[in-house]
Amino acid sequence: MKTSEIVYLGELRTEAVHIRSGNTIITDAPVDNHGKGEAFSPTDLVATALGSCMVSIMGILANAHQLDVVGAKVSVMKHMGSDPRRIIGIDVDIYMPDKNYTHKDKKMFEHAALTCPVAKSIHPDIKQSVNFHW
DSSP states (O other): OOOOOEEEEEEEEEEEEEETTEEEEEEOOOGGGGGGOOOOHHHHHHHHHHHHHHHHEEEEEEEHHHHHOOOEEEEEEEEETTTTTEHHHHHHEEEEOOOOOOOOHHHHHHHHHHHHHHHSOOTTTTTEEEEEEO
């Protein structure tokens, strides 16, 4: 089964439909690349996917160990380079809820986040800087 279908709407905007759920995402080119910047850019989605994947994998681990990560927040900052225009770095700050995690729990969550599928799929030339806030 396909993952998604994307339609170009004009004016550097696309609409992507997730096939299984029917949910949609609109993208716009960023203002620094001829767009309106009224929605996530494709590179914003790459950076956002990293943070989302990290906290989702931590959630899977939490469920398996009867722990709770509800309320965890992730802040993502994307850094762009030029010539060629591309993502050169992604900063991720993960703010964990105050749940009295043990040292072992924290190390387990950190390892899970750093080895999530998106983190392992991003080219090694893209610097991933990840900070956990306990």
